[in-house]
Amino acid sequence: MEGVRLVILYLAVPSLLFSALRQILSWTKRNNGATKTIPGPQQFPIVGRVHDLDRFCMWKKFKEWADIYGPIYRTSMMGQQFIIISDQKIAEELLVKRGHIYSGRPQIRALFDHKTGPGYVALMDRHDIWTRQRKWVHSAMAEFHRSHFFGVIETEVKRYLAVLLLDPAKFHANAREHCGRIMSRLAWDDASQGKENGDSADRTLTQMSVSGPIVNTMTPLWAIPWALNPWKKSERAREDEQRAWWLNSFHTAKRRHLNGDLPKDTWSSRYFTGLQEQGNINLEQTPQEEEFASCMLGFQNLVGVVTISGPMLFFLMAMLLHPEWQRKAQEEIDRVCGNRMPTTADMADLPIVRACLKETLRWRSGVPLGVPHQAEQDDEFRGERITKGTIVMACEWSMNRVPEQYPDPENFHPERYLEKGWPTYQEPLSRYPNLREGKGMHTFGFGRRTCLGQHIADDEMFVTGAGVLWGFNLNKKKCVKTGKDIEFDSEATNAHVILEPLPFPCEFQPRSAERAAQILSGYAEIRDQIRT
Template sequence: MALFHILAVFVFLIVATLWKRLTRREKIPKGLKKLPGPKGLPIIGSVAEIPDELSWMKFAEWGKEYGPIYQCNLAGSNHVWISSDQIAHDLLSKKGAIYSDRPHIPALIDDNRDSGQYLPLMSKNALWTRQRKFANHIMRQHEKTEFNHYPELESIRLLTELIHEPSQYNHALESFIARVTSRLAWGHSEASDELKQRARELLIGVSPNGALGNKLAFLMGLPDWLSPAKAWERRRHNTEKRFFEIMQSDVRREMSEKRAPMSWTSLFLESAGAFNFSGDTEGAYAVGMHGIAGALTIAAPMQVFCLAMCHHPQYLEKLHEEIDRVCGDRMPTLSDKPQLPFLRAIIREVIRWRPPVPTGIPHYLTQDDEYNGFHIPAGSIMHPLEWSISRDPTMFPDPETFNPMRWLEPSFPTYKEPLTQYPTILNSSQFGYGRRTCQGQTVTEADLLVGIGSMAWLFSMRREQDYSDSPARPSSPTSPMSVSSFDSAPSPLETEKVESRRLWPNEKASISVEELNAGLSVHSDDTNSPSDAPDAVNAPGAFPRQTENDLKAEYLARLEKRRKEQEKLDKEDPTLAFTKLLIAKPKPFKFEMVVRDQSRAARVLEMYGEKTRAGEFKDARQYWGEEQGKGKELGWGVV
């Protein structure tokens, strides 16, 4: 009988959803036209036409077919895609009063629009207004206090890790950003591993092709015991909240003991009443969300930099010349920014060429509107499609080509003076539009300039095949500071094999059916990053359980499918092997990193030793006990 009731609930929810969507009709006011776009199928719309890989390129293709603003139905929701910077400004900036809300994200436990937890995801309301005021305050303080030395400090540890373990470059770059952001948020770097995990789990929760609850929203209305996807999200939410509270409590204690470093949390606690927050928890989230936002996005352009330099080595040589001339034998600092226009051009072109958020962060239209004779219905989800905006041929001639000179030569539309200030990533379209513009732009700029500049100061980077004709190709480093070889760097397939060893310690070991039925899946980028597979947190436990052999066969079939997809992508364009979640980053690839000057490497290792002895580089802290809280109420979720 219980099973019958459960099935009845499922059928009712599905039928009600389908009926609502089938009976919905868009009313076009007289004198206006419906936006063009793909027709799609009944109920599901154009969902089936969107590829699993590089979906933003499909949206860009439709933009060329239907025009710079078009709409499509995705499972009953109206999505409007904008491929023009001018149209994005006309609507999202100039009409910000009706275009500044955010769409609902079904997979989150609390409503992102008014929970007060995630400033970038909130709708325009009182919570959003006061938290933006706080964000403006801490960012202004960041620009005029000692915060700016954090990237320079952590770049020493970054280079040391790359000298010793270059094959872990993805992990090193993400750790660099997480450590800097942890220092900004709480004054110390020990929370970096936890911050990365919080970012990974939240990224899955907010990505359309991440958490299952974003595809089957009705699952979030069921009890936790009936919806493992909802249970996963609840644990993620509770762990995140407790982590933010712990960090705030630690800073408060350090402040009472007169030993707290400068941080966003200390700024909040010094003047909490000035922001009219509802309490300490809102303040903890206001800080923690900025930490997560930084950890999510800034490492991706650093990884793209490695990709670009391997495929366009002529620009790395030019970058070396500039950094050597300006910095000599000392590491780059933020104060060098005016003298490093080519480094800034590289960074600006990296973000344009492979934007970290290619689909843009969506806006939500609160009332009917029109544009150039076209009707835009209320409730539309508006996407400033950054992949297309950054490829406008009138602004970016030959847009598919990586060319940092477009920012430095007067013959290009993007050239600006003075070169002591331009090029800059500040106020670029990647940071959003109107009232939703990202407030952490100066933090991003500082991290990228110091991080990428430091890597270029010490290393050369070359694709593995660039050494194929050399009889003296190095196979392993002869010392920690000579040649760093990526012979052991994992390809996407090899990474999945590494990940599979977490399931099967050897070929004869058996798969854990319990783990797989709880939603465990492999990654397609690296073992330290969020899964980009749509079933990353799918909860098959709610459905008939399969045998061990069936699960293992399905797992291996997925691996083979991904291998073939990857081979096809690599043949077409190896620089387009990217993850699939909202924040897109390059999948690991094989390349070699060579120390340019051993005396520089020796100096880095010496500085690392000095800072370690001074207590600056402490190990990451664990918050949830053994195995990061596996099986406990709070802890790391499967990603």
């Protein structure tokens, strides 16, 4: 094994030398230019500051540097230039007002050809494939949101509550499967793919995260020849498996649509109906067209898992750790809903629940680094040149901890959205707070790269979160030996681009025998509607 490591290292040396030469040339060009006005930590030859960044919680170092160097600063890693932002107004200036410059996506080394497409619309550069896919997905999401996703969320939440009741110990894994079921039902009318969907999403996130394959930080290693390159072989197998799954689901849905067996409240039915309205009655397509569509629908299906399961688990954690807010939310739910499970129709009447959800996304950012943008051309900001290719990161973790905007930022305060005097308070409370708009809302990104799933995240987190609080009390587990509460690290995560907390101990206690019976009867009502 030692010999193999040495061979890999020596094969990477030429690429490392090339990176060093490129770094030296870039320093020469910058030193001949104007005096810098954007500060930053001291940079070291070749490596920049990659050596003191923890791949598993990089956002904390970025926050530390923001406290030293201010709301916008520079750094570099292995020759790649970075601009790190921790101020919402600066982020809006660059990523929204100058979105025509800062809407590229950087290369994720452990993924193949993601910038050119058609696999991952959120990771593509801006080109025709990106435009076509994003336009279709935006329209489909908006159309389905107007019907609140045709009751699919409520149906699956009834199942999820029954699963929590019967097997509470597996709540962590079942939360991801729950989100996967909703997305697979909406995409293909096949909720049975929920677990596969969740697992595939997790593997994809691993590949695109700095905490994943080492080639995402030590990029020259990717240049090692195929025969000796384990990272390329692993990714080729993963992506081929994922694409085959998407394409098979697409073909199955197409056959069902032609046979009149595919429900209209699915994204695949919407796509096929659109083709037929254009005159393609038999849905005849080239392999390239099928790849385009299966990837568009497949990624839309996939990304809706990871963007919701993590925040949902953090919400359960927040309610566990803050029982006073759990009780306030439950009292509100009981007053409004009584003996029935909450639905999207109750959103206007449950501001405390919405405040707890929104504060969760601030307190434990689901995307703490933000999704990086890349400058598509040279620009100038505050008198300093920002060169094409510079990666710009709006660090969500830092922005959520600006004390002027979020007083006492390290602690959980849903009242910041409910009581006058807090900077984030907005009226009317029948509308605010929510996850789609309003003050303190940058979780879903900026400008032309804003996430298209805000509406489903809002609906799904609300119905799931309110449903769990309607059905259960969340209590700390106690040590069987000492009888004391089992404590855990509330910041321990999988360290992906989109976070999930690591499994934590939680007791789900039905709020009453009657409520447990209502959960089971609710599941019995919908059992025949779902493909288990």
